[in-house]
Amino acid sequence: MKHIFIMLAWLSPVLSLHGQTKSVELEGYDRMRYSKEEITVAPGTSVELTMKTISDIPKSQMAHNWVLLKKDTDVDAFVNLCDQYKDNDYIAPALTSKILAHTGMLGGGEQETITFKAPSEPGRYTYVCTFPGHYMAGMKGTLIVQE
Numbered sequence: 001m002k003h004i005f006i007m008l009a010w011l012s013p014v015l016s017l018h019g020q021t022k023s024v025e026l027e028g029y030d031r032m033r034y035s036k037e038e039i040t041v042a043p044g045t046s047v048e049l050t051m052k053t054i055s056d057i058p059k060s061q062m063a064h065n066w067v068l069l070k071k072d073t074d075v076d077a078f079v080n081l082c083d084q085y086k087d088n089d090y091i092a093p094a095l096t097s098k099i100l101a102h103t104g105m106l107g108g109g110e111q112e113t114i115t116f117k118a119p120s121e122p123g124r125y126t127y128v129c130t131f132p133g134h135y136m137a138g139m140k141g142t143l144i145v146q147e
């Protein structure tokens with residue numbers, strides 16, 4: 001009996017981490033796609049997401065970010081306005097309230113790790129790249145929040 005308690009005490013930090021933190025590795029490609037077009041997490045999960053751009057093209061011509069949007073967002077309008085804010089990494093300051101989490105704009109070989117809390121409300125949340133033309137070409141995906 002004593003041995004069982006020792007085992008549980010040793011395992012408990014591992015078990016709680018497993019339930020609350022999820023690591024996600026994501027890549028962005030020249031063909032304007034993410035390596036994952038669906039990411040599934042439990043509500044309220046702490047997500048540690050690493051985004052990396054794979055490219056040999058200069059950053060001014062090919063870069064990617066990862067922008068997770070609130071459910072009610074008009075995605076086309078969001079991306080269209082972001083197009084105009086090159087100096088702000090293609091994030092429209094007027095629309096930051098629509099963003100749940102995002103990385104910076106990453107050129108070839110660059111990567112960034114961000115940590116955010118997944119929404120507590122189950123559902124489908126769109127993520128996009130706001131580099132001009134990329135979303136329209138298909139650089140998007142869905143964060144699926146479910147139990």
Ligand code: CU
Nearest residue numbers: 064129131134
């Ligand atoms: Cu992109």
